[in-house]
Amino acid sequence: MENRDVGPLRRVLLVVLVLLGTAAASRLLASVLAVDGLSLAEVVILTLFTLTFGWISLAFWTALAGFFLTLFRAPGWAHGGMLAPAAPGPIGGRTALVMPVYHEDPLAVGARLAAIYRSLERAKLLDSFDLFILSDSRDPETIREEGMMWTRLCVELGAKGRLFYRNRTDNVGRKAGNIAEFCRRWGGRYRYFVCLDADSLMSADTLEAMVRLMEANPTAGLIQTTPQPIRAVSLFARLQQFASALYSPIFAAGTAFWYPGRCNYWGHNAIIRTKAFMQSADLPVLPGKAPLGGEILSHDFVEAALLARAGWSVWLVPELGGSYEELPPTLADYAQRDQRWCQGNLQHLRLLTFKGLLAVNRAHLLAGAMSYLASLFWLVLLLIATFEAARLEASNWVYFPDAGALFPVWPVSKTFEMLGLYSITMGMLLLPKLLAVLLTLGERKRRRAFGGFGRLIVSSLIEIVISVLLAPVMMFQQTQAVLNTLLGRRVTWKAQRRGDGVESWGDAVVNYGAITLLGAVWGGVAYLLAPDFLIWMTPVLAGMLVAVPMAVWLSQPSAGAAARRRGWFMTPEETEPPAVVADLAARSAIELDGHGLGLMRDGVPTTPV
Amino acid sequence: MNPPNQTTGQLGASETLSLRAARARVCRLLESFGLLAGQQQDALCEQLVGTAHDLWRQHPGLDLVTLAEAEAVHRLGSWFAAVLALPPCPDQAALLVGRAAFLACRGQERWADLLLVDVDHLPAEFVTALREAAPQVTPPEAPETMVDQPYRRWSMRDLLWLMVPARREQRELVGVAPRDLNSAS
Numbered sequence: 001m002e003n004r005d006v007g008p009l010r011r012v013l014l015v016v017l018v019l020l021g022t023a024a025a026s027r028l029l030a031s032v033l034a035v036d037g038l039s040l041a042e043v044v045i046l047t048l049f050t051l052t053f054g055w056i057s058l059a060f061w062t063a064l065a066g067f068f069l070t071l072f073r074a075p076g077w078a079h080g081g082m083l084a085p086a087a088p089g090p091i092g093g094r095t096a097l098v099m100p101v102y103h104e105d106p107l108a109v110g111a112r113l114a115a116i117y118r119s120l121e122r123a124k125l126l127d128s129f130d131l132f133i134l135s136d137s138r139d140p141e142t143i144r145e146e147g148m149m150w151t152r153l154c155v156e157l158g159a160k161g162r163l164f165y166r167n168r169t170d171n172v173g174r175k176a177g178n179i180a181e182f183c184r185r186w187g188g189r190y191r192y193f194v195c196l197d198a199d200s201l202m203s204a205d206t207l208e209a210m211v212r213l214m215e216a217n218p219t220a221g222l223i224q225t226t227p228q229p230i231r232a233v234s235l236f237a238r239l240q241q242f243a244s245a246l247y248s249p250i251f252a253a254g255t256a257f258w259y260p261g262r263c264n265y266w267g268h269n270a271i272i273r274t275k276a277f278m279q280s281a282d283l284p285v286l287p288g289k290a291p292l293g294g295e296i297l298s299h300d301f302v303e304a305a306l307l308a309r310a311g312w313s314v315w316l317v318p319e320l321g322g323s324y325e326e327l328p329p330t331l332a333d334y335a336q337r338d339q340r341w342c343q344g345n346l347q348h349l350r351l352l353t354f355k356g357l358l359a360v361n362r363a364h365l366l367a368g369a370m371s372y373l374a375s376l377f378w379l380v381l382l383l384i385a386t387f388e389a390a391r392l393e394a395s396n397w398v399y400f401p402d403a404g405a406l407f408p409v410w411p412v413s414k415t416f417e418m419l420g421l422y423s424i425t426m427g428m429l430l431l432p433k434l435l436a437v438l439l440t441l442g443e444r445k446r447r448r449a450f451g452g453f454g455r456l457i458v459s460s461l462i463e464i465v466i467s468v469l470l471a472p473v474m475m476f477q478q479t480q481a482v483l484n485t486l487l488g489r490r491v492t493w494k495a496q497r498r499g500d501g502v503e504s505w506g507d508a509v510v511n512y513g514a515i516t517l518l519g520a521v522w523g524g525v526a527y528l529l530a531p532d533f534l535i536w537m538t539p540v541l542a543g544m545l546v547a548v549p550m551a552v553w554l555s556q557p558s559a560g561a562a563a564r565r566r567g568w569f570m571t572p573e574e575t576e577p578p579a580v581v582a583d584l585a586a587r588s589a590i591e592l593d594g595h596g597l598g599l600m601r602d603g604v605p606t607t608p609v
Numbered sequence: 610m611n612p613p614n615q616t617t618g619q620l621g622a623s624e625t626l627s628l629r630a631a632r633a634r635v636c637r638l639l640e641s642f643g644l645l646a647g648q649q650q651d652a653l654c655e656q657l658v659g660t661a662h663d664l665w666r667q668h669p670g671l672d673l674v675t676l677a678e679a680e681a682v683h684r685l686g687s688w689f690a691a692v693l694a695l696p697p698c699p700d701q702a703a704l705l706v707g708r709a710a711f712l713a714c715r716g717q718e719r720w721a722d723l724l725l726v727d728v729d730h731l732p733a734e735f736v737t738a739l740r741e742a743a744p745q746v747t748p749p750e751a752p753e754t755m756v757d758q759p760y761r762r763w764s765m766r767d768l769l770w771l772m773v774p775a776r777r778e779q780r781e782l783v784g785v786a787p788r789d790l791n792s793a794s
Contacts, residue, residue: 130748147701147704147705147708148641148708150705150709150746151641151705151708151709151712152712154709154713154744155709155712155713159744160709160713160742160744160745161744161745161748163744164745164746164747164748165705165746165747166746166747180755183753183755184752184753184754184755185747185750185751185752186747186748186750186751187751187752187753188751188752188753189748189749189751274753275753278753278754278755278756279756280756280758281758282755282756282757282758283758284758284759284760285760286760287760306758353762353763353767353768354760354761354762354763355761355762355763355767356761
């Protein structure tokens with residue numbers, strides 16, 4: 001399709017909107033702070049506020065654009081007429097579905113692959129796809145179980161010649177290296193490959209649509225779907241799953257709108273043009289030592305940037321649907337994943353001056369780093385604000401600054417401006433959620449899929465309260481991750497826990513006890529030195545004080561099950577599971593009962609093969 | 610573990626425990642072929658563990674369980690490689706293909722007693738069925754090259770001009786355009 005590229009114009013508009021909003025808010029804060037002149041601390045506050053406000057402003061405008069696209073049911077309009085519709089007719093050639101695994105539970109991986117395979121079988125698309133298990137596991141027992149899983153799948157599914165297994169003896173380049181090795185060995189066989197994660201699930205319809213879109217758009221290098229979380233068990237995961245199902249559609253639509261053909265790659269559930277990838281997206285090795293040097297840890301943003309540098313377009317197509325993933329079950333697991341992502345995203349800062357990258361991709365890289373740096377900025381902002389509030393409280397107002405003055409200088413109340421600023425900030429944070437809820441309430445089928453009017457309202461309110469309480473805990477965790485990276489502490493490459501898992505009281509005290517203690521001290525100091533300021537700090541301090549019991553409670557599968565019984569935090573994938581999700585659930589239940597792939601679990605085939 | 614009593618030939622307590630663990634490990638491997646506990650497994654297990662045990666008596670410093678498993682993997686792997694006429698490959702790889710083929714042709718129901726039987730004495734029907742059922746672990750390779758993307762940063766001069774040279778750099782750095790690539794493919 002030869003339509004004019006509307007992306008640059010849209011992005012100029014986005015930048016203008018973000019800059020104008022941020023400038024106005026910063027000016028308002030400056031007017032509050034500058035009553036008696038700006039101190040150094042106030043200058044720092046203003047700077048950090050400007051950065052963090054700009055950050056939330058970007059998210060706000062993304063959500064707003066997505067809201068209107070969804071409201072007018074015009075998801076395709078996001079692509080600016082530059083993405084041709086899926087090509088009809090038979091699919092030529094085969095596409096590889098590659099699932100890199102590293103010390104994952106082979107049973108769970110097998111169940112997901114089987115569900116994808118059966119979906120392809122039902123859609124009569126088996127002749128168009130090959131499945132690869134690309135193992136980087138080193139533990140002999142895991143390798144043995146992976147081999148058994150492959151055997152079982154080949155036999156049970158009749159997947160001979162369509163399902164392949166490869167174990168790499170060295171792990172050079174981690175996941176990106178694993179994919180690159182696949183490309184080097186089998187890249188010539190496949191025009192496209194779909195990159196999956198170990199927890200990915202995709203329907204045949206979506207896979208077919210992705211291939212057809214690639215066929216219709218010869219300059220498309222990569223098409224990304226928006227994976228929806230599924231199968232959450234713990235309350236923490238259920239909350240994340242609910243939030244993602246409810247809010248992410250407008251954010252995804254907004255992202256697609258602002259960056260048509262220049263979107264990002266999220267590392268999985270995306271289709272990639274093999275030759276484009278091999279010609280342009282081999283990751284460079286950064287000079288210096290890890291964590292900021294050496295191998296690139298987070299490959300996805302960089303690969304998207306390299307594809308764009310070579311002239312290939314990278315699309316986010318949220319309307320594709322049929323794309324799923326799973327979530328970490330506890331706050332601690334989430335933090336562990338965040339630590340890894342943080343290190344990778346901060347490493348991207350070194351790529352900002354990489355020759356030839358497009359400005360939009362440099363912005364993506366910067367935004368990725370900013371998503372973690374914002375936490376550090378926020379913490380420093382709060383600490384300095386507390387200090388400054390205490391200083392102002394302690395200082396006496398000088399009514400006659402000039403010796404010979406006849407009239408006093410009265411202190412000027414800026415409470416109205418502060419409340420206004422607070423409301424604007426909270427509005428920008430909460431309005432996207434409100435808009436997403438309104439959109440859902442306005443659509444009968446979707447409203448029912450979230451449990452109905454009342455349950456959706458209750459679930460949204462609880463989610464907002466808990467996310468407010470979790471925000472300071474995440475701020476500390478992300479700040480710690482940033483500091484660890486800046487101090488040169490490397491993260492180890494560990495398998496991610498998925499499904500269920502519980503955080504014990506002991507673990508929670510170790511993980512969050514210091515945050516609670518700090519919250520108590522912070523609150524005490526604020527109460528003694530700046531009691532008026534304490535009110536502003538209440539949401540932050542409340543989250544810090546309840547961090548330990550909250551982490552334990554949220555990790556409980558029983559709490560998640562209780563919420564589900566009440567119909568809270570339901571998602572469309574739960575109320576009306578798509579065939580591929582239902583298939584996975586049924587298969588997993590059979591396995592857990594020991595009637596299915598017993599062979600893989602303990603070596604005993606419990607049903608005739 | 611202490612070696613057996615050379616005078617009486619009786620097994621020590623730790624040796625008995627190790628033998629039991631070795632049998633359990635080998636049985637577990639055989640179970641993955643769908644062989645049921647009892648007669649189907651016992652003879653094979655004794656055969657494999659017995660060989661490992663003899664070897665261990667010569668090298669008592671080794672771990673009998675590891676030795677038994679390694680022996681089982683080697684014997685089964687090389688047997689499957691011979692029956693399936695596989696090109697030279699590690700025992701584990703041959704075992705992987707062999708097990709899948711054995712299960713796919715319902716070997717555990719029809720030919721359980723043929724495992725590890727001398728290759729020359731195997732019924733043709735079994736060999737044919739096994740070969741037909743054998744899956745490929747990986748497809749034939751079609752090697753391609755990943756084009757190196759070296760890390761080159763903007764110089765200070767570039768930084769002064771900031772984004773201006775970006776478009777020119779693109780043309781210089783990228784040797785192949787999407788359309789060229791597509792027409793080539």
